Amino acid sequence: MSTTWREWLISETPASRAQAAWGRRYRLWCDFRANRLAMAGLIVAVAMVSVSLLAPVLAGFDPGAQNLTLRLARPSAAHWFGTDELGRDLFARVLFGGRVTLGMVVAVVVMVAPLGLLVGCIAGYMGGIVDRLLMRVTDVFLAFPRLILALAFVAAIKPGITSAIFAIVLTAWPPYARLARAETMSIRNADFIAAVRLTGASGPRIVLRHIIPLCLGSLVVRVTLDMSSIILTAAALGFLGMGAQPPSPEWGAMIATARRFILEQWWVPTIPGVAIFVASLAFNLLGDGLRDVLDPKQR
């Protein structure tokens, strides 16, 4: 092949469907790459994910290992971020905390996106009484004060990461359902869906094969933007003592236990705060950039 990959990708006259598809993706990537803030977000997000995954290698300390003689030590060569109130290495805890936080984010997204999508698509596609019923349920959950619902839910089960995840899912799905419903309604009456219906495709098949894929673009954007709010909700739950429990190095819980040091050993609560901030900002920037590219009409 004499042409380079790039030329193949940006060709105006693609020779195959695959080439067209990849060309389209490449062009989106080029648009995305041009957005420097979004790229910064992507790089930071990827870096955080990989650092979290490599935490056992990079940390150098066991995040749970206490050394009561060395409590609240200042940042030093041995302990880059200092130590906390039980003499645990803060750097290691922040790294492992990334695993907890990002793990929670992934778990929430994996549950909430399909759930919201399904409810929304069914409501949008079926219409009528099903739609009205599902939307009322959505309304109920939307009208709930989000953090309170999560708090109540966690309190009702028991504080911990698992219940925090379910609590966030419980509060996060309605907007997805709304989004998917709106998209479905706009697609439902499109000519090509009518055409598919003429070929005898069943309702579920239309929803699964034709409607859901078309909602994915806005869904991806929504998910990325939501990641930051998931991180923040998880941290708020941890902060209020209802999320991850000590000794788990979850960032919000770390701040909650360390906030009493804010006047003297300010770095102990501040460092996990910065971690939350950086992660959340990265996902926000990334989501913003993705929205510009994938979902220009929403911007």
Add this chain to the structure above:
Amino acid sequence: MITRRALMTVATATPFFSFAGQGWADTPKDTVVVGKAIDDIISLDPAEAFEFSGGEVNGNCYERLVVPNPEKPSEIVGEIAQSWTVSPDGLVFTFTIKPGLKFASGAPVTAEDAAFSLQRTIKLNKSPAFIINQFGANKDNVEKMIVATGPNTLTFTIAEKVAPTFVLYCLSANCGSIVEKAVVMKNDVAGDLGNAWMKTNSAGSGPFSVRSWKASESVILDANPNSTIKAKPRRVFYKHIIDPSAQQLQLQQGDIDIARDLLPDQLKAAQANPAFALSSAPQSYIMYLCLNQNVPNLAKPQVRQAIKWAIDYDGIQQNIVPTTYDVQQSFVPKGMMGAISDRPFKKDIAKAKALMAEAGLANGFELVIDHYNGQPGGDIAQAIQANLGEIGIKVTLQAGEQRQVITRYRARTHQSAILSWGIDYFDPNTNAETFCVNVDNSDTARNKTLAWRNSWQDVDLSNRAIAAVKESDAKVREEMYASMQRDHHQRSPFALLLQATGWAVMRKNLKGFTLAPLGLRTTFDQVTKA
């Protein structure tokens, strides 16, 4: 109002956004502002209030028949009672009321008021009522048991003979506060004996009276001009501040005069700061690890002892709670009659492991420990988790909101828990009973003591605790509690850990405030500000 306004104009003459750092006015000279988490208050009615902050407020607003001498708590002195006698059979206590005492309304304090107050506590039958009704009174017979026999004399008849000091200490409890009958009955709604009104008001003869209580916001006490105890501050203002850091900040900024809930590290900083003075006193709260005997592994005596030998008491105390707790391994808190200074346990992994092997559990087992999600409970739980890990017990911590943990505890669904216990009244029986007595281990038991909650029945200790109450000889009684505690060390499913020390950090210009020990009265009547 006029003077207050004049004060304020001066105070607010400072600019809206002052750059001077002290731009926001200091608190007024005649007002004491206390920063404290006061959301535990659910009522200010002394017949009902059973929580820490409510008790403190009552202590400033009411007087009782008798109280422990604040200088020497083992001695009982009269407050409203001038003197008292006990009948030879030990069943009838007769009190003579001091002349000249007045309620906030200006009306004199009479034996009728005193009798009414105690009857009212029994009749309302709220949480603290048992402190009085354990002597045999109930709402049907109370008017015969507690009688004003004259304008200045009152008799209190008990059903069976017990140590007189026990009775007197119980009468000194918060629920023995004397309220003004006329005021209370004026506010009676549907036979509630004024309970609804008394929740947010006061009718006592103490140095202060309640001006207002706004839940989760503030309690304001105004000096009671008619009290024989003349209060120096005109007003005491409890400001609800839940966050210790916020308390610290506001103390530094002069927005509050006293911070009550600072944490160890903040106390350390405050000690080093010349702008502050500190007051501390041992509190009645004892933190303990309990082991539910319905868990087979924990029912093995060797395991219970192994756990007690595995915990690093000193390490925990010195590193996590250096100022706010002391090591305490017996159930009677230091400072109370019957307390012993024994320290039988220290961290000894070899010994603990040997005990585990003896129990046939050399490889350890898994254990769930419930604890409060607040501090320092969380840190201590983690330290204990690490300690028990060394002898092979794999601990899973289960943190919960306070009432959530207690709900599980009361339902006996826990395996093990780290909790605190404070005394109900100023007599060792309060703790001896709860830590030892379990005469009915069924789910419908009337008295659900801590021993019951851990399904632990030790007939010998139960009987000895019940017998100790009846012993009139103070010396012998003290001995009985001492030996009970020593046996408790060896046999109980409780690893007693720490006794709380209360701290108040105040600004240097504040004089005359000290924290009272063991839940006795912390009062504000002698406080002055320079």
Add this chain to the structure above:
Amino acid sequence: MQVEIQNLSIAFPTASGMSLAVRSVSLTLGNEKLGIVGESGSGKSLTARSILKLLPRSARMTADKLTFDGIDVLSANENAMRAIRGKRAGLILQDPKYSLNPVMTAGEQIAEAWRTHRRGGKREAREAAIDLLAQVKINDPARVAAAYPHELSGGMGQRVMIAMMLAPDPELLIADEPTSALDATVQAEILRLMEDLVSRRGMALILISHDLPLVSHFCDRVAVMYAGRVVEELGAGELAQAKHPYTRGLLECMPALSHPKPRLPVMTRDPAWLV
């Protein structure tokens, strides 16, 4: 009034570098009616809008010369351009559904244009707007003035648009496919109205369209654009003499009653045209 365009190029950044949308176009316009014809994307709209400097933000414009009545448009800033826009040259867009502000009444929008350049009171402006609506042959000008764009038909909307652009009495009117969003029956009416007004006021007109015969009917001169270039310039009457194969192609694609063809030919494009 004289518009001179020399060697105008307009480019847009894309993934594969800058892409030229207009390539070295040169045109001059006096007090006459010029038609610019070409298919979608041929650069005709951009060329016309460059006179008002109303190009998309990402567009990069270069030219040897671009003047409006001696004013150098290339170097003019926004302020200087505002002296031309509206006051001296108006622009009519394709579809009134989008080109009229949906949340302002027709009257407000016309009055706004009038007031911007004529400094009059509000009441005066309202009266002027109604008068202008009458001039574009609207029967019930007061009602239309009070109506929102979505309440008007396409033809009506375009009349509002014309009235709005004529309000400041400009010397040049640029009409960018003014009728392509309208019903065929309305198209002629609007064009006739426009031609009538332009002639009566002695204005110059640039009429952009993809409909060659239509344009030649209304204009003095026609420029044919293809792929960003002016491939041919003709007098309106000289269509028959068109030389460029693209122009010829355009003409042959037209169904005509006078010369019926069994089958319309398909346009063949020669890459050489691009050179």
Add this chain to the structure above:
Amino acid sequence: MATSRLKALAATTASVPITLFGLVLVTFLIGRVMPIDPVLAIVGDRAPADVVAAARLELGLDRPLYVQFWIYLTKLAVGDLGRSVMTSHTVGEDIRRFFPATMELATVAIFLAAGIGIPLGVLAAVKQGTRIDHTIRVVCLAGHSLPIFVLSLLSLLVFYATLGWAPGPGRQNLMFDDMVPVVTNFLTVDALLAGEWEVFRDAVAHLLQPAGVLAYFAMAFIARMTRAFMLDALAGEYVITARAKGLSPMRVIWRHAFGNISVRLVTIIALTYAGLLEGAVVTETVFSWPGLGQYLTISLLNADMNAVLGATLVVGVTYLGFNLLADVLYRLLDPRVS
């Protein structure tokens, strides 16, 4: 046209009671499965068994669940929200006291957020792709990325403890306590009604910091939506028309582009406003603000179910109310909706 608008409105309004019913039901169920014994809050840990049993009976907890729910509903129907065990007041009284505090906070916050966020959003859209745009986006996103409790703590540390510019936590200087008669429970309004300027000034000073923190959080969303809407509007053909008319850039931006998005923005602001009511939960804790958020949290953790149900209901009603308001505004203000 007017009737179709009214019909749509009526349909939206009709759905509110159904949603509220769902809200009550879900809260009720959560409250009942919570592993906290509601009796504990009333009688404490020490109470003997008979006192506990009496309290349980008093709360009606011995009845079957559906009976308890039915009793709650019938009382609710006559406006009786029951009594809070935490405060010993009726929940209605509590809400009248706590809700205005939160509303006051949220109201000041939303004004700050909209007042700063909208111009920033417009500016970012107008300067799209420039350094100004990037700066605004990052500053706004930062507000949305910081946990609100960190922001609150930092703000206290900086503006109160270090600089001394702001008064400390709480709703007012305690010397002013009880100075003005309670009319609305909006302290600023009450102070004005009483003509107490010092109290008013003090109340405003105490409001600014927590409201500022909330506003920064809300501003991010408002600015971001404004920017997005504006980009959309600026790309509209009618903007080209407006420019072709020779209008000044200010007029093009504000009258034409912004004029087109203002209705959509109103809905966004209304929704953000509703969101702030719950965003206040954490802020209130840090700033010792006696508001509904704190009330809800504390009641929840004490299983004070009447309080939780009542407060949730109020927040829910407010949220739905704002939604409805947004809907109404949209339908009434935007000439395009028919």
